[in-house]
Amino acid sequence: MSDALHYEWVRLRTLRSTYWLIGSALVLNAAIAFLVAYATRDETPAHDLVVAVVTGGGANPPVPLAVVLLAVVGVFATGHEYRYGTIQPTLTTVPQRVRLFSAKVLVVAATALVVMAVSMVLNVAATLPFWSDVPDLTDPTVPGYLLLAVLWAVLGVALGQLFRGVPGALVVLLVVPMVVEQLIFRLSYVPQLHWLTPAVKFLPFMAGQQMVSAAGEAAGGMADEVGLLTRWPSGAVFTIFVAVVLVVAGTLFRRRDA
Numbered sequence: 409m410s411d412a413l414h415y416e417w418v419r420l421r422t423l424r425s426t427y428w429l430i431g432s433a434l435v436l437n438a439a440i441a442f443l444v445a446y447a448t449r450d451e452t453p454a455h456d457l458v459v460a461v462v463t464g465g466g467a468n469p470p471v472p473l474a475v476v477l478l479a480v481v482g483v484f485a486t487g488h489e490y491r492y493g494t495i496q497p498t499l500t501t502v503p504q505r506v507r508l509f510s511a512k513v514l515v516v517a518a519t520a521l522v523v524m525a526v527s528m529v530l531n532v533a534a535t536l537p538f539w540s541d542v543p544d545l546t547d548p549t550v551p552g553y554l555l556l557a558v559l560w561a562v563l564g565v566a567l568g569q570l571f572r573g574v575p576g577a578l579v580v581l582l583v584v585p586m587v588v589e590q591l592i593f594r595l596s597y598v599p600q601l602h603w604l605t606p607a608v609k610f611l612p613f614m615a616g617q618q619m620v621s622a623a624g625e626a627a628g629g630m631a632d633e634v635g636l637l638t639r640w641p642s643g644a645v646f647t648i649f650v651a652v653v654l655v656v657a658g659t660l661f662r663r664r665d666a
Contacts, residue, residue: 412502412511419498420485420515429481430519433474434527437464441531449538462531463553463620471585471613472553472620474527475560478520479581482564485512487574505662513565513654520561524554552619552639556646559616563650570657585613609637612649618642 420426441461448457464474489495502508528550560581567577589611596604609615618639636642 409507409511412504412507413515415498415502416485416508416511416515420481420519423484423488425484426481429477429484430523433464433477433523434530437474437527438530438534440464442534445535445538453539459547459549459620461535462528462547463549464527464531471560471617472556474524475557476581478523478557479560479564480578481519482516482561482566483568483574483577483581485516485565486568487571487577488568490572491574506658509569509658509661512569513562516561516565517558520557521554524557528553548639549620552643555643556616556619559646559650563653566650566654566657569661570653589614609642610645612646615642615649616646619646 441464444457444461445453453461464472489498498508499505502511564577564581567580568574571577571580592604592611593608593614595601596608615637618636619642621639637645
């Protein structure tokens with residue numbers, strides 16, 4: 409297993425796209441934190457705003473931009489093997505497919521965890537010239553954000569393997585949370601389609617977003633309005649979804665021809 413991990417680590421850090429994607433995630437998050445802190449320099453920031461700054465937007469957008477970029481790193485970890493025809497040399501080097509796939513998942517997951525931890529530290533540092541109080545990194549949103557980033561990155565690996573390429577995986581990562589789930593969510597407000605409301609809590613990407621919601625542990629607000637689960641039950645929904653995709657992708661990788 410150590411050989412497979414070493415191979416995947418070397419492969420990941422020799423891809424230029426890895427540095428571009430990680431660098432973009434870090435710079436964009438820090439830039440947003442700096443701009444928000446500067447704009448509110450004469451105010452005492454509310455808790456929701458602090459959470460959003462530390463977690464790169466928190467639950468405000470359909471998905472945090474940084475986790476999408478890390479998911480693309482995961483997609484490239486598997487999809488590029490088929491796009492550039494390097495899967496055969498890879499399997500020659502590491503012929504045990506389960507070990508190889510596990511190594512891809514572990515390397516990408518560890519990378520996502522480290523990158524998000526560094527990102528939050530940079531976000532906090534960007535606020536220091538303007539905010540007198542250091543944002544609280546012990547807030548439960550912080551582990552939620554770290555877990556969300558890891559799950560998105562792992563999902564990227566799984567989708568890249570499932571589709572054996574990059575385009576299909578990217579379509580799922582972008583279209584489902586930003587278009588399909590948002591459409592279902594908004595349609596649930598239509599009286600004639602109110603039967604969609606119970607399904608909203610099980611939309612995987614929307615459930616994942618609850619892990620970085622400042623009100624993720626509390627009742628009220630959106631949780632009561634559309635029946636969303638609180639932080640960790642929602643996190644369990646998204647985790648199960650990622651696990652199912654991962655198992656399917658790993659099983660097909662073991663059974664299909666390269």
